Amino acid sequence: MVETVLMVEGTFKHPLRGLEGFLNLVFTLMNVPLESLTYTCISKRLTAVEVQYCLPNRRAVTTC
Template structure:
């Protein structure tokens, strides 16, 4: 039994690639953590709405587009709603955008009314 285990481990060790350029390999590992997400100017303009619906209750501050964008990011990064709110706010701060993320309760309520396909 021990001979079989040793043979198996020996074949695994010979199958791995040997790294020759450590500096390039190190840069590639660091680059894996880089996330570059930017919203277009058109998306920023469509983020909030000023339209009144004319009925009872408060009008929606955020467009369906902004809610769908946030929920898509939630699906991609597997985030809870509160973490999603902070994540989107940090992206918007990096972009120096004059807008804010919808709150987690708004995302929850509006997400139920939208048909978002993941």
């Protein structure tokens, strides 16, 4: 779950408090009985977890 939250943060560039609300809204719209991690939990994990992902380049196709 932590890696997924950090990937969403890197993709959408939400602040951590906004990210918590955004993910809770997504879970609500999907009718999934989950809650997002709190922003304090996310900020503590930022330094401990390293997430690698590629964002698509709009001009050229890149591979990861």
